[in-house]
Amino acid sequence: MTNRPSVLLVDDDSDALVSLARALSVQSLNATIEASSSLSKAKELIRDNRPAVAVVDLSFDVAKGVEGGFELLAFIRGEVPECRAIVLTGHGSVEYGVRSLDMGASNFLEKPANIPHLSALIRDGLAQADLFRRYESLKTGQEEDDLESFLVGTSEYASRLREQIRYLAATGQSVLITGETGTGKGVCAAALHRLSSATGKFVRYQPGLGGADLIGSELFGHVKGAFTGAEADRTGIVESAVGGTLFLDEMDELPSSVQVALLGLLQDHAYRRLGDSVERKAHFRLIAATNADIEQALNEKKIRADFFHRIAHERIDLLPLREHSSDVKDLALHFVEQSSAKDGVNVYGIENGALSTLSRYSWPGNVRELQAVVEGACFRAQHRRAAEIGVQDLRIGMQTAPARNEELSFREQVEQFKSKLVQDALERNSGNQAQAAKELQLDRSSFRRILQR
Template sequence: MNRAATVLVVEDDAAMRDSCAKLFRLEGYQVAEAPSAAEALKEIARRDDIDVVLTDLKMPGMDGVTLLKEIKRLAPDVDVVLMTGYGSIQSAVEAIKHGAADYITKPFDTNELLMTVGKIVQLSGLREEVSRLRSELRRKYRFDNIIGSSECMQAVYKRIEAARNSNSSVLICGDSGTGKELVAKAIHYDGLRAEGPFVPINCAAIPRDLIESELFGHKRGAFTGAVSDSAGLFWAANGGTLFLDEILDMPYATQAKLLRALQEKRIRRIGDAQERPIDVRVIASTNQDVQRAIRDSTFREDLYYRLSVIRIDVPPLCERREDIPALVRHFIDTFNETFDRTVNGISDEALDILTRHDWPGNVRELEGAVEHAFAVGKSHVIQAGELSIHLAARPGPGGHDVKFQTLTEAERDLLVQAMTAADGNKAMAARLLGISRPRLYKMIERHRLRD
């Protein structure tokens, strides 16, 4: 927390109360004092900045445990620490069950008291930070942040609405770059499991002999290299969502174990004899033809039915060209912040080029095109000449002015342009081209380009 924490000291012994208050003030805390539980409740009702209440367990009138219960009813986020004598430790332990943060026995060392309260203040700050970050994630990935008003996107929104109001499994299908993970995050962060973790895994990026261990965990010594226990990603996603990207790249044998986990809601780590219950919502995605994979016996049909309780098909960008102006505006706002620029818009000519382009890389490619214009351009309005040559040279569907190159020539030219625009930065060049860095490295090697 940014401000100094406030401690309310509740103690009927004036000397003890004054001593504790002085100690906390010397350590930089804001301090309030109350001689009784009744006065403490009035103080808590009067102000909203109290973080920790330090109260005696035994006091005339209302005792510390009753005060604790009232505080948790009035201000559940306020932490309570009880001071007790050795003969009342059992009562203090009982108070922990009612929500007390900790207790300390009299007579206590001042360092012990400061350490106890300091630890609680630190944990409270961490809880506030987690809450703030979760709120930011919910704002960033909420349902209405997905851009597009086209008819085909309206159908997507209806499915997202159904998915976020349920705990059913979801299968998201669509070409690369269409925004499948964004849809998955909208379902999670705007849905019933928003307070739980969102755990993504790209099934294509994990070695086939390790993916089972990654998902379900393992016991130490279960296989060569298992030097310590691993809980696995299913367990990490407990109470939240596990996002299985590129699900069709999952090994066939692992698919059977995934199916059982979905059906039984239990998992067993590799090398473990015990099963553990889980509470995980699974969202999967793919850019491949699911039905073909089923016919080719590379994807289990029964797993498909289990995953596709709700199926969402995200359309390619070429099928929703009317959404391109809004997407461009969004990316301009994003890159104005990234590049510390003030680009106010895009020229009609440049927007026409973007609207007519086929966008095989979909929204990701469009984002890269706008970033390219920011990287090479200097004007306050994106001009046609600031777009990639492969965009500006193509009239789009129905045009006749295309200057043909071989695919190899075109790829090399694009690679050189991207590397030049990115000033040799491979990560940025990959983003401009809408590809992964490993693929960029292969292209550089294939065309024998120097760094």
């Protein structure tokens, strides 16, 4: 059995379950997809498999109606607190949405779900579950204390970044992390917490699509009756971060009024739950992150200037992977080792030709894209019983040519184009080399020669 994370789908409509599972199976989630159409079976799967993400139809239980969905949300929160629950429903009621969030759901979507949007939420949930597992393993001493095992690379940039993190971890100051999507903002935030003296939790929060009241409720909590749909008192995320670190991802998505409330909390270390007159104390470290252009966000008032200046005492600017491409090899080999340990694949290296292909690519999705490509390649290499990843195992830039072609000779560009033609043919023929060679009108020996370059 591997440690591959699982995504649980819960819906009483078996046809809808099959359709959703099929749609998600081609979204490169790198997770096992499980399904259940009954409350008892769903609870059994949750208890036994501890899914990282659960996608729940609120009305899946015919006998209990929406109450069955709320019962399952409560069960998830109690049994697997790190599991991110995404609620799907045909009832687009604000009351149901607020109650779902009160019961621990991270998102509330109307059916039918937009698959790309749902997939993005699932990926985010998988990433958050992975951060939770990392933190738990750090608490129990299961990971090395060596920062090099957490932030990989031998470039001058990687060395500087590690030194900056070591320094900032000891200060306890608020930190702003900027960088494109996939550059490792969450990893840096976790490293800052890990190396600090904080005794509390590392708590990650990413604003959803709700309004100021809903986001304020998620952060600060609320009391019963604070607004329509607030049927019970709710503890906020801020309270969970006391004594630890609050990682505020995509901070530019926070409504202005919530930024004001957070600013007051950072200055006075005090806050109130929505609808409550009782002042509560909260001491924690704030790490904020954004992939937005800071100057533009300030000009457009997406980020308040006073809030920005308060949180940006210290700043880490992460470079896109294309600007420290010398680290690609080390990162790729690290992800092979990680996949071997996490997923139980028997792949232990990368062939030189594949390393060259990885190094030439521009990586618009940055380190996260590289990790996904390498992990997928590990499974393909294992499927063909290879100990190393080859060019034929890579699925990168299918719509984007590798970068920096001007640095390649004519012959190298021709060979690169041949490799892409062969990769595309293999993809269309589900990895069957004989069929792919026939489609390209190549004999088997010529086909294999291109694969092995």
